[in-house]
Amino acid sequence: MPATPLPPELIDRSAAGDPLARCELYDLLYPQLHALARGLMTSEPANVHEGCMRLIDGQLAPESLGHFKQVAARTIRRVLIDLTRAKRSSRRGAGSERSILIPALAEKPRQVAVEDLNLALVQLEEEHPELVKLVELCCFYGLTEIDAGAALGMSERTAGTGWEQARALLSEHLFSE
Secondary structure (H helix, E strand, O other), rough: OOOOOOOHHHHHHHHOHHHHHHHHHHHHHHHHHHHHHHHOOOOOOOOOHHHHHHHHOOOOOOOOOOHHHHHHHHHHHHHHHHHHHHHOOOOOOOOOOEEEEEEOOOOEEEEEEHHHHHHHHHHHHHHHHHHHHHHHHHOOOOOOOOHHHOOOOOOHHHHHHHHHHHHHHHHHHHOOO
16 A cells, blocks of 8 residues: 555645646655555566656546545556566567566465456456456555455445455466466
8 A cells, every 4th residue: 555645635636637736646656656566566667657647647537535546556557568568569578578476366475477467357357347446456556455445435345255256266367277
């Protein structure tokens, strides 16, 4: 979970177009997202500058702090995917596989290829879009399943049940040998 909480009023001001609020939000977000991405990467840290710019300069109009966390988690996922694809398509990175460490999905932390995880999430999203949001918040934003559920407006019980279901479905896809 990010070390510094993001004040809801700062998010509201940023969404309303206040340039000072956007700068303050960037100052809070950048080190937090960088730390989150660094914790996920097993080879080199992700360049989250692009992700922060997508969040702050994009068409972001969060409805709430929970929505903002969802957008941040999805942005981290997209940045990791984009970096993986760029590295694979470059001459230097041809054939290399970018992996992330996913402590939340298995009994013990496991390395997962970014593209494998993304494919599993895309497939899961077809039938269970709310579970994917839960997974993104836990795996890419660093929330517990209870905090992720709260960000999504779920009860603790629903979040816990959803998390167990998502873990089982993703583990079957990612870790079955």
